[in-house]
Amino acid sequence: MMNADLIQKYNVPAPRYTSYPPVPFWNNELSHENWPRLFQKAYHEFGEEGISLYIHLPYCESLCTYCGCNKRITKNHQVELPYISAIVKEWNLYLDMLRDKPKLAGIHLGGGTPTFFSPASLSMMLRHILSTSTVAETAEFSFEGHPNNTTYEHLAVLNGFGFDRVSYGIQDFNPKVQVAIHRIQPYKKVEEATSNAREIGYKSINYDLIYGLPHQTLKTLKDTIAKVNTLRPDRIAFYSYAHLPTVFPSQRSFEKHLPNEREKRELYENGKLWLSQMGYYDIGMDHFALQRDPLFKAKETKTLHRNFMGYTTSPSKILIGLGCSAISDLYYAYGQNEKHVEDYKTAITDSQLPLIKGHTLNQEDILMKKLIMDLICNGEADWTPNLTPLPEPVADKLTEFKNEGLLDFCERGIRVNEHGKTFIRNICMAIDPYFQTPAHAKPVFSKSI
Structure with missing residues (x-):
């Protein structure tokens, strides 16, 4: 469980x-x-x-x-x-x-x-x-x-x-x-x-x-x-x-x-x-x-x-x-x-x-779309040079997920492990620029679980 x-x-x-x-x-x-x-x-x-x-x-x-x-x-x-x-x-x-x-x-x-x-x-x-x-x-x-x-x-x-x-x-x-x-x-x-x-x-x-x-x-x-x-x-x-x-x-x-x-x-x-x-x-x-x-x-x-x-x-x-x-x-x-x-x-x-x-879609949207779809479909995402270094709040949140045993860092990105599958929507939100400001944290979606 x-x-x-x-x-x-x-x-x-x-x-x-x-x-x-x-x-x-x-x-x-x-x-x-x-x-x-x-x-x-x-x-x-x-x-x-x-x-x-x-x-x-x-x-x-x-x-x-x-x-x-x-x-x-x-x-x-x-x-x-x-x-x-x-x-x-x-x-x-x-x-x-x-x-x-x-x-x-x-x-x-x-x-x-x-x-x-x-x-x-x-x-x-x-x-x-x-x-x-x-x-x-x-x-x-x-x-x-x-x-x-x-x-x-x-x-x-x-x-x-x-x-x-x-x-x-x-x-x-x-x-x-x-x-x-x-x-x-x-x-x-x-x-x-x-x-x-x-x-x-x-x-x-x-x-x-x-x-x-x-x-x-x-x-x-x-x-x-x-x-x-x-x-x-x-x-x-x-x-x-x-x-x-x-x-x-x-x-x-x-x-x-x-x-x-x-x-x-x-x-x-x-x-x-x-x-x-x-x-x-x-x-x-x-x-x-x-x-x-x-x-x-x-x-x-x-x-x-x-x-x-x-x-x-x-x-x-x-x-x-x-x-x-x-x-x-x-x-x-x-x-x-x-x-x-x-x-x-x-x-x-x-x-x-x-x-x-x-x-x-602008260029940032297109790059982020690929990352998020890779995460949702394959459980992993490789950062491109265009997206590094990660913004500090994003890096901190991903580290938090890692410490909770939900993902691992690899050479160029992250890999969601078996325990993290349940929380894939939350992991995607963590790297999504549209959720980086409190103004966007509105309950317009169904709950993740």
Whole structure:
């Protein structure tokens, strides 16, 4: 078990570093005029690696009260085609900036609930995207599915377009927990969705689990993880529940039933232990994988990467986000789309990129981004001559981590050891210039543990 005093000390609000700098620190020095130029610049330099696409499909038929995603709740499936049409038009705006067909390094469908959309609607969108692109031999196509509505047809149709990875949002199998978070899904539905995916030929199946949910106890979590073990997904994401009721009011409905900090810490520590005993290896930042999964192999060979979807084996430096609230990463800049469906569709109807905020990276940002991504993906970072000597507060903080047994100094940088993995977000914050002044120490992030 980890040192309880260290967990209490470092369980503070911290970024997940799916981007650098984190979104709250974006400078918003971005315009609709320079975004195409930066996209073309990045494509000229990195286009041969391929472009990754993240497509945000926001609709859900019911509200999961724990959820912090951008979503729209409706049972009206007439919304499908207008939204799919907007996605296609947004993709066309990017195609108009290029002289040739782009190469795709991957597609990820997220949400919301992507399987809210019918197989026919998804086919219409994907057929257009793939007909206007070439696909890299190593491309990764994946989607997020709700076990209750991911049909055999969904899996088969998407597999026909090259999708061979699926992530199911499980969260917890306990009925009392499921009622509290309004996410009712029987074990049999998960078993069926998993079996169908394997039968069709999906190579990697991920389960999302959450610790710190209402009514969760060590007993109920152990039972959930035991049930997961009977199905043996290739990957598991074991996330900390982020309680932000001022941002997501639905979370207030179960506030009094949440485990306290000590209980949540025990859920985390025991959950990690049980996953390890089941043969799942700690990839980092809440992600676990069996040895057979490419994510484990990428971790071993230090070829792991990270973007807004989390860990990936794709080296693509360009990520284009399509759909409302989707975020794009052009290596030199970030941009986020309109968050509201209606505003997003209005911009697309006017043939305008639906960007509402962004960040243009300076040279220091680019250097620091590499260091932090190296830490998060590979557990080590080498300083470049441009970043030495370290500012005194940073050097002092790293020395403190070393004295606590969390990292080691090496010839040109630091290496996070096994004990330090739990505190990787805190270590990243220590070297992050955006956190070097008290003015930036605001609780705008979920807690690190």
